Amino acid sequence: MLLSEQIQIETAISKIHAGDWGVITEQLHQHGFAKIEQVLSSTQCELLKQMYSQPEHYRKTVEMQRYRFGLGEYKYFTYPLPNLIGRIRHELYPYLAPIANAWFRVLRLERSFPSSHTEFLQQCHQHGQTLATPLILKYGQGGFNTLHQDLYGEVYFPLQLVIVLSQPNVDFTGGELVFTQQNPRAQSKAMVMQPQQGDILIFTTQFKPEKGSQGYYRVNMKHGVSPVHQGERYSLGIIFHDALS
Numbered sequence: 001m002l003l004s005e006q007i008q009i010e011t012a013i014s015k016i017h018a019g020d021w022g023v024i025t026e027q028l029h030q031h032g033f034a035k036i037e038q039v040l041s042s043t044q045c046e047l048l049k050q051m052y053s054q055p056e057h058y059r060k061t062v063e064m065q066r067y068r069f070g071l072g073e074y075k076y077f078t079y080p081l082p083n084l085i086g087r088i089r090h091e092l093y094p095y096l097a098p099i100a101n102a103w104f105r106v107l108r109l110e111r112s113f114p115s116s117h118t119e120f121l122q123q124c125h126q127h128g129q130t131l132a133t134p135l136i137l138k139y140g141q142g143g144f145n146t147l148h149q150d151l152y153g154e155v156y157f158p159l160q161l162v163i164v165l166s167q168p169n170v171d172f173t174g175g176e177l178v179f180t181q182q183n184p185r186a187q188s189k190a191m192v193m194q195p196q197q198g199d200i201l202i203f204t205t206q207f208k209p210e211k212g213s214q215g216y217y218r219v220n221m222k223h224g225v226s227p228v229h230q231g232e233r234y235s236l237g238i239i240f241h242d243a244l245s
């Protein structure tokens with residue numbers, strides 16, 4: 001690894017540690033998503049975009065239209081992950097595990113998450129989930145991603161990350177992240193986000209607890225991407241669990 005690349009990785013990691021984790025935690029509890037701004041430099045984002053066309057990094061390519069997932073294409077990385085992605089996954093997880101544990105506790109769900117990502121991956125491996133899940137997605141004009149949840153087997157971590165690698169309103173227009181919150185006995189609430197290039201967006205994979213008059217209840221959440229009007233939009237998704245296939 002080049003020294004400059006290593007320094008850039010350390011800079012990104014230090015921005016994660018410098019995040020206001022009190023505020024981020026509160027936003028995750030309230031909305032099910034939160035942002036850490038300007039973590040990756042534009043150089044890092046551009047290098048990840050270039051990596052999209054280097055097949056040796058990937059284990060699987062999915063043409064989204066074929067499965068009616070939307071319009072666009074994505075590629076799952078193979079292990080070993082690029083250093084930057086591996087480090088983000090490893091260093092961010094410990095901030096999220098206590099949030100995941102708090103959610104599962106108030107909803108009286110059995111599972112608890114270990115404090116380190118290494119230990120969590122061991123749990124995935126014990127259930128036969130050994131394949132890398134981080135991915136890069138590419139959408140052209142008209143491209144979109146239907147509302148979904150990213151679950152890849154029995155063991156899953158309930159929060160995940162996305163980093164938009166392209167610059168909104170410069171490289172593309174439209175293509176906003178959409179979240180829906182399905183409240184019991186009500187219609188869904190939709191929320192949209194347009195993160196800047198290099199921001200880390202943290203969001204719930206499946207649900208979040210909501211406080212009611214008789215304790216906490218579960219609201220399911222999904223995410224997707226609205227159609228890109230013009231240009232090309234690349235994004236990096238970081239999921240913490242490994243996949244079966």
Ligand SMILES: O=C(O)CCC(=O)C(=O)O
Binds near residue numbers: 177224225
């Ligand atoms: O392209 C995006 O911003 C969202 C991609 C996505 O669904 C994911 O990373 O799980």
Ligand SMILES: [Fe+2]
Binds near residue numbers: 149237
């Ligand atoms: Fe997703």
